[in-house]
Amino acid sequence: MSRKSEERAALLSTLADERDRLEAEIETMIADMAGQPEAARKTGDWAADGSSTQRYLEITERLSDVEQEIVDLARAMAASADEAKPH
Numbered sequence: 001m002s003r004k005s006e007e008r009a010a011l012l013s014t015l016a017d018e019r020d021r022l023e024a025e026i027e028t029m030i031a032d033m034a035g036q037p038e039a040a041r042k043t044g045d046w047a048a049d050g051s052s053t054q055r056y057l058e059i060t061e062r063l064s065d066v067e068q069e070i071v072d073l074a075r076a077m078a079a080s081a082d083e084a085k086p087h
Contacts, residue, residue, distance in 0.1 A: 008077050015070050022063040029056050 033046045033056075045052035 008073060012070065012073050015066055019063065019066045022059055022066065025059055
């Protein structure tokens with residue numbers, strides 16, 4: 001395995017770990033929100049401009065970015081593998 005391939009594999013692993021952590025955090029936040037009374041979701045941390053809502057939006061945006069990075073990296077790895085194959 002080339003150095004570049006090793007670096008890409010390590011980055012892919014790091015991104016996958018981050019994705020898993022973000023997904024777990026999102027699940028925890030959703031459970032927290034679901035446990036709040038409806039009135040609290042309208043005026044508290046889970047209101048449209050509440051701190052929990054803002055954090056949730058930040059996390060989901062980062063998750064989207066990480067997932068795109070994984071897709072891009074996987075494509076680059078596949079292209080490199082195809083280029084390395086004898087024709």
